[in-house]
Amino acid sequence: xxxxxxxxxxxxxxxxxxxxxxxxxxxxxxxxxxxxxxxxxxxxxxxxxxxxxxxxxxxxxxxxxxxxxxxxxxxxxxxxxxxxxxxxxxxxxxxxxxxxxxxxxxxxxxxxxxxxxxxxxxxxxxxxxxxxxxxxxxxxxxxxxxxxxxxxxxxxxxxxxxxxxxxxxxxxxxxxxxxxxxxxxxxxxxxxxxxxxxxxxxxxxxxxxxxxxxxxxxxxxxxxxxxxxxxxxxxxxxxxxxxxxxxxxxxxxxxxxxxxxxxxxxxxxxxxxxxxxxxxxxxxxxxxxxxxxxxxxxxxxxxxxxxxxxxxxxxxxxxxxxxxxxxxxxxxxxxxxxxxxxxxxxxxxxxxxxxxxxxxxxxxxxxxxxxxxxxxxxxx
Amino acid sequence: xxxxxxxxxxxxxxxxxxxxxxxxxxxxxxxxxxxxxxxxxxxxxxxxxxxxxxxxxxxxxxxxxxxxxxxxxxxxxxxxxxxxxxxxxxxxxxxxxxxxxxxxxxxxxxxxxxxxxxxxxxxxxxxxxxxxxxxxxxxxxxxxxxxxxxxxxxxxxxxxxxxxxxxxxxxxxxxxxxxxxxxxxxxxxxxxxxxxxxxxxxxxxxxxxxxxxxxxxxxxxxxxxxxxxxxxxxxxxxxxx
Numbered sequence: 001x002x003x004x005x006x007x008x009x010x011x012x013x014x015x016x017x018x019x020x021x022x023x024x025x026x027x028x029x030x031x032x033x034x035x036x037x038x039x040x041x042x043x044x045x046x047x048x049x050x051x052x053x054x055x056x057x058x059x060x061x062x063x064x065x066x067x068x069x070x071x072x073x074x075x076x077x078x079x080x081x082x083x084x085x086x087x088x089x090x091x092x093x094x095x096x097x098x099x100x101x102x103x104x105x106x107x108x109x110x111x112x113x114x115x116x117x118x119x120x121x122x123x124x125x126x127x128x129x130x131x132x133x134x135x136x137x138x139x140x141x142x143x144x145x146x147x148x149x150x151x152x153x154x155x156x157x158x159x160x161x162x163x164x165x166x167x168x169x170x171x172x173x174x175x176x177x178x179x180x181x182x183x184x185x186x187x188x189x190x191x192x193x194x195x196x197x198x199x200x201x202x203x204x205x206x207x208x209x210x211x212x213x214x215x216x217x218x219x220x221x222x223x224x225x226x227x228x229x230x231x232x233x234x235x236x237x238x239x240x241x242x243x244x245x246x247x248x249x250x251x252x253x254x255x256x257x258x259x260x261x262x263x264x265x266x267x268x269x270x271x272x273x274x275x276x277x278x279x280x281x282x283x284x285x286x287x288x289x290x291x292x293x294x295x296x297x298x299x300x301x302x303x304x305x306x307x308x309x310x311x312x313x314x315x316x317x318x319x320x321x322x323x324x325x326x327x328x329x330x331x332x333x334x335x336x337x338x339x340x341x342x343x344x345x346x347x348x349x350x351x352x353x354x355x356x357x358x359x360x361x362x363x364x365x366x367x368x369x370x371x372x373x374x375x376x377x378x379x380x
Numbered sequence: 381x382x383x384x385x386x387x388x389x390x391x392x393x394x395x396x397x398x399x400x401x402x403x404x405x406x407x408x409x410x411x412x413x414x415x416x417x418x419x420x421x422x423x424x425x426x427x428x429x430x431x432x433x434x435x436x437x438x439x440x441x442x443x444x445x446x447x448x449x450x451x452x453x454x455x456x457x458x459x460x461x462x463x464x465x466x467x468x469x470x471x472x473x474x475x476x477x478x479x480x481x482x483x484x485x486x487x488x489x490x491x492x493x494x495x496x497x498x499x500x501x502x503x504x505x506x507x508x509x510x511x512x513x514x515x516x517x518x519x520x521x522x523x524x525x526x527x528x529x530x531x532x533x534x535x536x537x538x539x540x541x542x543x544x545x546x547x548x549x550x551x552x553x554x555x556x557x558x559x560x561x562x563x564x565x566x567x568x569x570x571x572x573x574x575x576x577x578x579x580x581x582x583x584x585x586x587x588x589x590x591x592x593x594x595x596x597x598x599x600x601x602x603x604x605x606x607x608x609x610x611x612x613x614x615x616x617x618x619x620x621x
Contacts (some may be wrong), residue, residue, distance in 0.1 A: 038504075039504075040505045041505055042505040042506065114585070193464070210421075218561065242516050245514035245516055246603060247602050256512075257514055259514075259515075260510065265510055267510075332537050336529070338436060338528060338529050338539045339433040339527055339539065339541060340539055341540070341599040342538045344538040345599075
């Protein structure tokens with residue numbers, strides 16, 4: 001009888017331990033290999049959140065989970081607005097000005113930036129670089145989030161709690177969101193495999209989603225295939241490349257070249273589209289340097305075909321409008337970027353044929369493999 | 381025994397401190413019109429009386445050699461150095477294998493790179509990779525980017541970029557048929573401050589001497605070999621000043 005009780009006790013303990021740690025023996029994180037040999041080595045991955053296969057997998061489920069808003073009556077996930085077919089922007093189908101409306105009914109202050117190749121951005125996220133390694137801010141009075149090291153503003157992880165709270169995004173409740181995710185037993189094993197614990201909190205939710213976002217890598221555009229020697233470009237596309245990478249159009253100083261295949265320098269620049277900067281949420285808001293007025297992060301041109309509307313405020317609906325702006329619409333101000341030499345005479349002044357060639361080249365940066373990649377799609 | 385160990389540790393610490401203190405390096409400084417450069421202030425005038433402000437300056441130097449008073453030369457191995465006026469850590473350089481400034485007389489280096497070193501795609505990471513020079517224009521990297529804003533005769537603000545790299549010779553259809561390396565050697569006497577040899581670039585000289593520049597004659601100069609050649613003469617003088 002005594003033996004039976006001891007057996008029962010041990011069995012219970014074993015079963016309980018299995019319940020809290022579903023597969024204790026199986027926590028063997030496998031590093032996630034981004035592996036794009038021709039991209040930079042310097043990736044922005046925080047030391048406390050190395051990418052693992054299971055971390056990215058968990059992040060993918062969470063990214064597409066509408067319970068993240070913590071509000072059953074207003075479900076919303078990251079993917080509600082970050083659509084794969086638009087390079088993880090919202091496009092213009094639902095929000096014609098490219099600025100989504102959050103759960104509170106408020107519009108986002110700027111249009112969205114694509115969530116691609118962000119792991120190579122070391123100079124700050126958002127249009128003005130608010131989220132950056134040197135930002136000391138903890139919490140947000142505006143969003144009712146108390147100062148706490150989890151609620152920092154330093155990297156992609158930070159954008160998760162901000163998205164849950166921001167009125168122009170989920171307008172939700174962080175603790176409710178965690179509760180709703182916790183309720184689903186499906187997640188217990190995923191969290192354990194990703195982080196070696198079945199504890200579910202906002203820190204780990206943020207880390208997992210950030211891992212998934214860092215895994216969103218575009219490197220198979222038509223132009224990439226050309227560089228790999230797999231295909232030829234047309235004469236028009238080649239002429240467009242030539243214009244792009246010379247001071248004729250002078251796009252390359254800000255947007256890169258085959259030698260800078262992210263097709264952005266990730267720098268902050270004033271591209272001469274305004275003369276009045278009153279009320280803009282630009283780089284100067286972050287740096288407090290008045291010379292940074294009108295500066296915004298240079299967006300990648302990868303998948304530019306899918307990411308209309310353009311500029312931080314979405315003022316241009318088509319690529320043709322963008323090209324026309326750079327051709328004839330540049331405006332002088334004391335804050336223009338010193339690289340924008342075409343501002344001296346109001347624009348590039350290219351011919352219609354030149355503009356067609358330039359556009360033909362830009363369209364070679366579309367990565368259809370990326371927007372159809374099943375690894376990035378809704379797993380539910 | 382304990383005393384010996386403590387003694388040994390102290391000795392090591394003192395040695396380490398002495399060696400850290402005596403490590404020689406190269407420091408990069410910038411002047412404009414003979415005074416320390418003030419970035420982003422519209423306070424300078426070119427010899428052609430155009431008002432300007434300096435916004436950015438980045439350059440590569442390579443193949444650096446120290447020449448000693450006894451004429452012996454010490455080549456600094458793998459010496460390609462990128463300098464960016466806005467990146468403080470790029471303004472002080474301790475070469476990998478070190479060098480000694482004692483009895484040093486002068487410093488010689490290449491502005492930019494020589495033709496074998498100036499290969500596209502050799503730098504994968506920022507900030508160096510941001511200096512790429514488009515393949516159509518000859519490939520490799522900018523030797524220098526100096527970017528300014530200036531006021532024209534109507535007081536309008538304009539941009540001028542002194543960008544130097546590989547030059548081109550064009551055919552009648554305006555297509556490049558030949559490329560020219562614009563690198564050159566510069567020799568300057570050692571100007572020593574503490575444990576540093578100082579390399580100073582006088583930005584105003586780039587626009588004034590020996591060739592006085594009218595900014596409004598140019599926008600960019602990357603496809604203008606004649607202009608790049610002229611600016612190279614000025615850049616040489618700007619380092620030698």
